[in-house]
Amino acid sequence: MTLFDYPFMINALRAGTIVAVVSGAMGWFMVLRRQTFAGHTLSLVGFPGAAGAILLGLAPAFGYFGFCIAAGVIIAMASPPVGSALYSEESAVIGSVQAFSLACGFLFVNLYHGNLNGLTNLLFGSFLGITNGQVVSLLAVAVPALVALGLIVRPLLFASVDPEVAAAAGIPVRLLAVIFLLLLGAAAAEASQITGSLLVFALLVLPPATAHVITGRPLLGIALSVVLAVAVTWAGSVMAYYTPYPTGAFITTLSFAAYVAVRGIRVLNARARKGPVPMREALT
Amino acid sequence: MKPAGVVSDTVSTSNEVIHARGASVRFGDRLLWSGVDLHIGPGTFTAILGPNGAGKSTLLKVLLGLQPLASGTVDVLGAPAGAARRRIGYVPQRGAFDRTLRIRGLDVVRLGLDGSRWGLPLSALRARRTREAVAEVVNLVGATQYASRPIGGLSGGEQQRLVVAQALVRRPELLLLDEPLDSLDLANQAAVAALVQRICRERGVTVVMVAHDVNPILQFLDEVVYVARGKAVVGAPNEVITTQTLSALYGARVEVLRASDGRLVVVGTPEAPALHADRHAG
Ligand SMILES: Nc1ncnc2c1ncn2[C@@H]1O[C@H](COP(=O)(O)OP(=O)(O)OP(=O)(O)O)[C@@H](O)[C@H]1O
Ligand SMILES: [Mg+2]
Numbered sequence: 001m002t003l004f005d006y007p008f009m010i011n012a013l014r015a016g017t018i019v020a021v022v023s024g025a026m027g028w029f030m031v032l033r034r035q036t037f038a039g040h041t042l043s044l045v046g047f048p049g050a051a052g053a054i055l056l057g058l059a060p061a062f063g064y065f066g067f068c069i070a071a072g073v074i075i076a077m078a079s080p081p082v083g084s085a086l087y088s089e090e091s092a093v094i095g096s097v098q099a100f101s102l103a104c105g106f107l108f109v110n111l112y113h114g115n116l117n118g119l120t121n122l123l124f125g126s127f128l129g130i131t132n133g134q135v136v137s138l139l140a141v142a143v144p145a146l147v148a149l150g151l152i153v154r155p156l157l158f159a160s161v162d163p164e165v166a167a168a169a170g171i172p173v174r175l176l177a178v179i180f181l182l183l184l185g186a187a188a189a190e191a192s193q194i195t196g197s198l199l200v201f202a203l204l205v206l207p208p209a210t211a212h213v214i215t216g217r218p219l220l221g222i223a224l225s226v227v228l229a230v231a232v233t234w235a236g237s238v239m240a241y242y243t244p245y246p247t248g249a250f251i252t253t254l255s256f257a258a259y260v261a262v263r264g265i266r267v268l269n270a271r272a273r274k275g276p277v278p279m280r281e282a283l284t
Numbered sequence: 285m286k287p288a289g290v291v292s293d294t295v296s297t298s299n300e301v302i303h304a305r306g307a308s309v310r311f312g313d314r315l316l317w318s319g320v321d322l323h324i325g326p327g328t329f330t331a332i333l334g335p336n337g338a339g340k341s342t343l344l345k346v347l348l349g350l351q352p353l354a355s356g357t358v359d360v361l362g363a364p365a366g367a368a369r370r371r372i373g374y375v376p377q378r379g380a381f382d383r384t385l386r387i388r389g390l391d392v393v394r395l396g397l398d399g400s401r402w403g404l405p406l407s408a409l410r411a412r413r414t415r416e417a418v419a420e421v422v423n424l425v426g427a428t429q430y431a432s433r434p435i436g437g438l439s440g441g442e443q444q445r446l447v448v449a450q451a452l453v454r455r456p457e458l459l460l461l462d463e464p465l466d467s468l469d470l471a472n473q474a475a476v477a478a479l480v481q482r483i484c485r486e487r488g489v490t491v492v493m494v495a496h497d498v499n500p501i502l503q504f505l506d507e508v509v510y511v512a513r514g515k516a517v518v519g520a521p522n523e524v525i526t527t528q529t530l531s532a533l534y535g536a537r538v539e540v541l542r543a544s545d546g547r548l549v550v551v552g553t554p555e556a557p558a559l560h561a562d563r564h565a566g
Contacts, residue, residue: 034382151402151403153404154395154399154400154402154405155400157399158400161381161385164378165375165376165396165447166399166400167350168350168369168374168376169370169374169396170370170400216386216388216391216434217388
């Protein structure tokens, strides 16, 4: 028997792949836009969302999507517009959302009379026991989110790299910021269901950050980020199948190792290339 | 020289790139400037000068249609400001790109061409044309050597050339530059100024540049717009940057001195542009 003969393994790989593709793509923009703090908060918000849904007797997926997307909208609306942008102010908004949502999460878990195993799953994820229905619901969110990203990919890149010039060129910079946080909320909600709220970063930050180190070409970088996220998800799932350790731990470790390796190679290359710096021609 | 408020009716306005009449801008109950008249012809090089906070950047935003007027009219390229936005190249006032921004210079330039297109870039033909247009304009600004490096790691002068290339890649008829020489060393200031002058002369692009120090571009200028104390004077540089005109504008004794190398120094106003080379230090 191979591992593909087990339906739970097939579903884990299906779900993992969907989540990895979405996280790799959205995460690339999140790293570019320096919104990792927002992304982190959106992931954590999934925890009270799911806990609240369980408390009300609903499927956790409703809580993940509802809370993550709502938090995305709140952060986007409450943040200062580009130009007058005070990053500290945005951070304060995000931090408040994060603190409040964590407090809600603990309250909900307590009200539910703490099933400790459930709490661990919410925080650290559960790859096994993913149903067909869950795979379909992940796909139902992933496809429209990716289509939306494809539609706005170039204006979003412009607005992220050069907001003022983009605004002058007629791009709706503020609207794109809101749409992007919505998409990021969807990605965080997807990833939370598989990796848990605490390990979302394994997929949402590390593969994109690695891709940014490897290439400065936007479309290639997004593709690379997706490929890396899928690769660590598959490798992590297979490793977990043959060992008694959880999938999330392997995915996180592999993503982190890839990032460290790529940074290390860059440093070594830079050292090797470092010769006398040529004088720049002063005048053209 | 045409003092602000005096509209010359003899000038034909049909071929003017910028035509403003009695323009004023208000923020709340603060009148930033008023009675501004501009007649800027095609292919000319104009500088906007004035102290910090006079409203120079705001004037460019008015030309882009990003800042509404409280009164008066502004036509740009034959249409009300904002309507011809796609025919204008704009380089805003800004600091350097974030050091850690890892997007290549080429891709930043490319955004000027296709950054406002929706959907994925699927046409191979268009992709090739885009690549060629980007390579050409990068070559024009002399940035080919470093354009494929991440822009965050480039020097201020290198970045400035690339953002000028980004503004040029769509082949605009009007180029609006907000303090592009700021934070460059003297050699790079001279090089970027010469580049802008070349684009203006060789390609017939009308250039309006906000400058904090007029000297690097003085020899290239056709016209100067000097904004201060809520008003603007417009005219040839040797008419506007004089003791008499600036004293009248400031309503106080201001002296314009010419150094032996031809550089102009404005003395007597606490906010005179040429005296504040160190204003970004704090
Ligand atoms: N959107 C706005 N709302 C309110 N006040 C504004 C706005 N934009 C600019 N101002 C104010 O108008 C004044 C002029 O601003 P502007 O940026 O045009 O000056 P500037 O001449 O370009 O100055 P600097 O040399 O420092 O760049 C400033 O006091 C600024 O605070
Ligand atoms: Mg300014």
